[in-house]
Amino acid sequence: MVLEKMALVGDALSHVALPGLAIGYLLNFNPFIGGFAFLFASAVMIWYVQRITKISFEALVGASFTLALAVGIIIIPQIELVEALFGSIANVAIWDAVAATIASIVAVLLTRIIYKKLVLAMISEDLAISKGIDVAKTNLLYLFLVTVVVAVGIKIIGTLLVGFLVIVPAIAARNLSPNMLRYTVLSAVFGVISAISGVLLTSYFVTVPPGPLVVFSGITIFAITIILNRVKKLTV
Amino acid sequence: MGETSNEEQILTVSDLSVELQNQPILDKISFIVKKGTTLAILGPNGAGKSVLFRALLNLLPHKGNMKWADKTKIGYVPQNVAVSDIPISVREFLSIGKNKCNPEEALNLVRLNASKILDKRLGILSGGELRRVLIAWALIDDPNVLLLDEPTNGVDVGSEEPIFLMLDGIKKTRKITILLITHDIHIVQEYSDYLLALNKCITFFGKSAEIANITTQQAIYGEPVCVETIKSEE
Numbered sequence: 001m002v003l004e005k006m007a008l009v010g011d012a013l014s015h016v017a018l019p020g021l022a023i024g025y026l027l028n029f030n031p032f033i034g035g036f037a038f039l040f041a042s043a044v045m046i047w048y049v050q051r052i053t054k055i056s057f058e059a060l061v062g063a064s065f066t067l068a069l070a071v072g073i074i075i076i077p078q079i080e081l082v083e084a085l086f087g088s089i090a091n092v093a094i095w096d097a098v099a100a101t102i103a104s105i106v107a108v109l110l111t112r113i114i115y116k117k118l119v120l121a122m123i124s125e126d127l128a129i130s131k132g133i134d135v136a137k138t139n140l141l142y143l144f145l146v147t148v149v150v151a152v153g154i155k156i157i158g159t160l161l162v163g164f165l166v167i168v169p170a171i172a173a174r175n176l177s178p179n180m181l182r183y184t185v186l187s188a189v190f191g192v193i194s195a196i197s198g199v200l201l202t203s204y205f206v207t208v209p210p211g212p213l214v215v216f217s218g219i220t221i222f223a224i225t226i227i228l229n230r231v232k233k234l235t236v
Numbered sequence: 237m238g239e240t241s242n243e244e245q246i247l248t249v250s251d252l253s254v255e256l257q258n259q260p261i262l263d264k265i266s267f268i269v270k271k272g273t274t275l276a277i278l279g280p281n282g283a284g285k286s287v288l289f290r291a292l293l294n295l296l297p298h299k300g301n302m303k304w305a306d307k308t309k310i311g312y313v314p315q316n317v318a319v320s321d322i323p324i325s326v327r328e329f330l331s332i333g334k335n336k337c338n339p340e341e342a343l344n345l346v347r348l349n350a351s352k353i354l355d356k357r358l359g360i361l362s363g364g365e366l367r368r369v370l371i372a373w374a375l376i377d378d379p380n381v382l383l384l385d386e387p388t389n390g391v392d393v394g395s396e397e398p399i400f401l402m403l404d405g406i407k408k409t410r411k412i413t414i415l416l417i418t419h420d421i422h423i424v425q426e427y428s429d430y431l432l433a434l435n436k437c438i439t440f441f442g443k444s445a446e447i448a449n450i451t452t453q454q455a456i457y458g459e460p461v462c463v464e465t466i467k468s469e470e
Contacts, residue, residue: 039363116332124317130293130310178357179325 006205012065014150014162016042018072021159025077031084032096036151040107042068043143051136079158089199100152107148109134114141118181140164155196156212165191175225194218246271246308246381251300254284255292256314261287263437264300269430271305274407274414276428276444278421278456283434286315287418290385292415308381312376315385315417319358319366324362326369327354330376344370347402356438364395375406378461381413382406390419396420400427421447 017021020038042136046060076192083091117138121128128135146166153162173186198214247269254262262284266382269275277285281430291298293312304310343350343443346368351363367387374382387403404427407414416428424431424444429445433440433456446452 079337119322119328120332122322123319123329124314126293126295127312127315129295129319130312174321174323177323179356180323180328184322185320 006030010140011048012163013039013043013146014166015065015072015159016061017151017154017159018084018174019075021154022072022076022082025080025084026075027093031080031094032099032151032155035154039147040144041150042142043147047136047140049145083158083160084154085160086209087154087156087161087211089156089202093157094154100155103148103152107145107152110141110145114138116141136229157214158209161211161215164215164218165195168215168222169194169218172218172222172225175222175229178200190218190221194221244270245438246305247415248303249292249301252288252291252302253299254287254296256287258350260436262298262434265434265438267432267438267441269415271409271413272411273429274416274427275402275432276424277415277417277432277434278419278424279434279439284393284436284457285434286385288434289415289417292383304381309377309379310381310383311377311379313367313370313374313381313387314351315389316367317370322359324358325355326358329358330373332373337377341373342367342376345375345406346372347398362395363390363392364399367391367399369406371399371403373380374433375410379412381415383390384414384416386417386419396423403427 004204015078017035020034020036021031022034023038024034041220046057046064049058050060051054060225072084073209076189117133117135120131120133121135121138125135149166150162153165157164169190170183170187173183175177176184177183194214197217198208201213201214202210202218247266249268250266251264252262252266253260253264267275267289275290279285287296289312290296292302293310326343327339330342339354340350348365348368353361353369358366358369367390369386371387373383374384382403382411385404388399391399400423403414403416406412414428416423418424424447428444431440431444432438432440440452440455442444442452447456
């Protein structure tokens with residue numbers, strides 16, 4: 001999302017999950033299945049409307065996320081609203097962890113398949129199309145991947161803060177990466193370090209939910225990468 | 237050009253028209269390109285030059301006929317690329333796609349030192365280096381036609397001529413056909429065989445050497461403005 005200059009799209013898209021979570025709570029099924037279904041349906045709808053209207057992704061996501069947030073806040077039971085917005089690692093069951101692991105593996109495998117096509121389309125859509133790449137299909141698959149990542153993160157840090165996982169590890173990694181391989185690896189490493197250190201910090205700050213602590217850890221890493229980047233530029 | 241046999245033509249375009257958002261961009265243009273030649277495409281901004289390339293690559297819906305010769309393989313260098321924010325190295329970029337030669341060979345073709353540049357980030361290259369890397373990428377699949385949309389865009393004046401010299405060398409050694417969008421009359425005269433001047437429709441099509449004629453220049457740029465006329469109007 002960061003490389004596509006759609007960082008805020010990823011953030012806003014995460015809020016679209018709220019009505020799906022609400023329906024899950026109301027009808028007594030796993031709310032995160034509802035959240036994922038809403039995310040994916042919204043992503044497909046935004047992709048389709050963007051193709052036929054040429055309105056920017058940012059504008060379409062902005063419109064749909066505010067609507068989804070409004071609907072979600074109205075229908076979600078108050079007691080679950082806080083958990084949906086801010087997440088709760090304490091309520092992650094073993095099956096949630098297994099589902100998250102499988103979803104993450106699928107996301108990594110799919111990313112490997114479309115990686116080169118996606119990079120070429122980012123550099124120049126014309127160049128990609130001239131090489132026979134179906135840019136529209138690649139973008140759809142890419143949006144699907146974003147929904148998978150966002151859905152996995154919602155349980156831990158909630159719909160309000162999950163955009164962090166899409167943006168901050170990636171921009172931190174970009175500060176230290178001369179190539180895509182290092183960028184990809186560092187993004188994943190920084191995401192994992194942020195999540196683990198945020199969760200561990202809850203033992204010191206017992207009244208604070210893990211979501212904000214995960215964000216603070218990630219922002220600290222980002223700040224360090226800015227300093228390292230500056231130092232590197234000054235010493236070269 | 238009318239004497240050219242079909243075997244010598246790599247591209248035949250007749251009555252090609254393109255509309256974008258109901259606005260005519262190209263209006264019934266017809267021309268041919270001979271194998272192994274360089275066709276320069278000249279025209280003011282908004283004349284439809286880049287749109288013509290996109291139509292030739294089938295990236296845009298169009299009317300009319302366009303026929304590439306059998307076994308034509310096109311390498312394309314777009315005018316603009318977004319590389320400043322993407323942490324991709326030259327090696328990684330040149331490895332995208334099914335490549336017939338390795339990145340080192342491709343960089344040697346465009347006269348860049350592979351050992352110095354391969355692991356550099358694409359976004360920090362100079363304008364000249366970036367354009368050469370893009371040309372290397374276009375050449376890596378061994379095309380027989382190159383479409384170059386302002387190949388010296390973003391390159392300082394002193395580095396432009398060496399790029400055209402390099403392209404001329406590649407054209408001769410690999411026997412490829414080049415279609416080249418440019419604003420530079422000097423480049424048209426020195427490095428192209430034929431000239432297609434566009435301003436939505438064709439304003440001139442013929443041998444590049446004819447651009448030296450005042451009548452050709454009038455056809456391309458319109459009637460010259462007379463200094464005395466301006467003074468008398470004041």
